[in-house]
Amino acid sequence: MAGRARGTSAGLDRARIAAAAVALIDRDGLERFGVRPLAGALGVDPMSIYHHVKGKAALLDAASEAVLGEVAELAVTTTTTAQHDPSGWQELARNIAHAYRDMAYRHPRVFPLLVTRAQTSPVAVSALESLVAAMRRDGLPDRVVADAPMVLFGFLNGHLLARTAEGQTAVPAFDPQTHPAMAALAPGWSDFGSDAELDRMLDIVLAGLAGS
């Protein structure tokens, strides 16, 4: 299987390694991910990976970069194929949020990586540029526009992190005796994790931005 002579090329590069890392994390989870399993999946010696990636931390950087790249592609195609120009900042914000959400659900086990890392990649700032430009065009005050990206992605990161966390697929029941208000609200949590739920919360956040 790994019958390659010692000096022959294995065709490794950062992109191929990152893609394999994402696939492996998707399948086995972050916990089990490591250099040796990855090398096995690539049919390669573990140390060969270190010729393209500095270390395990850089490996995780590459993986999160790769999935972030996906959302950029999706956001672009969604925007360009829309019938009408999404000039309104709220529609644009919704498109970006949906693309981001789709990525998170496609790679739930990679998503935690993304959230912990600084997002200064070119694709990320391009998306933000178009959003803040639209907001200014629509007359929102600069103070609000400056806060908007962090409010929006703060919410998205936190919410999607909770939704993609392993094992929590529903809100637990509450005792009406000790927690009457929570128990009364239980019906409102029946669509836990649904797209409609996120859209509703997104509306709340966007309303806050619009009204400030």
Add this chain to the structure above:
Amino acid sequence: MAGRARGTSAGLDRARIAAAAVALIDRDGLERFGVRPLAGALGVDPMSIYHHVKGKAALLDAASEAVLGEVAELAVTTTTTAQHDPSGWQELARNIAHAYRDMAYRHPRVFPLLVTRAQTSPVAVSALESLVAAMRRDGLPDRVVADAPMVLFGFLNGHLLARTAEGQTAVPAFDPQTHPAMAALAPGWSDFGSDAELDRMLDIVLAGLAGS
């Protein structure tokens, strides 16, 4: 130093272990944390820890539980010592958010743990109970009240995670040629990570909840 006879008690229990784990993570970071260093800090054999905690995952659970306990204490004292009754849901929400923020800044390296775990501990639900009760008392529609905790903590978790992440202490500069809108907003990001910044964003989120 570790001169204890084999069967003598080391006075271990879950609380002491959790406290030591939090201290160790605060000092050395999650990456370096492990059973053996923890045992060293406690002056104990690594395997002794397993008599009180099932495994490393449970160890991390205990640590996040411990810091969450802190925020509950703080929120209670803040509320009870306030001059006037914080009956308005917005003030209560701000108190809870500030207590949560203080905890995150006190234990920036433990905070990521907290965010990934389900928060169904009694102290957490008690805080939420008082918040949603106040919101209903103030006449907000149940639909909004049901979404409120997840919107609020989604935002807080995501934002504080970004703020407590290692190494990102400022927003980078943007090229006015390629990203004019972002460059124009740069002055608005000068208070990155400050309390005022979080309060502003919190106002935006609360405004969204109030206006929905």
Add this chain to the structure above:
DNA sequence: CACGAAGACCTACAGCGTAGGTTTCGCCAG
């Protein structure tokens, strides 16, 4: 044709989580 860089493999090491076994102490029943 020589040679140096690039890219792959191999070896080795310290440290990890933890399963399983052993030792000792303190308590309580008889």
Add this chain to the structure above:
DNA sequence: CTGGCGAAACCTACGCTGTAGGTCTTCGTG
């Protein structure tokens, strides 16, 4: 007072991890 028993600690050992350092082969270039 004593016997036994469970709790709590320690010890050993195993398979795994990330990665430093060295070796080998091939390919592009002078």
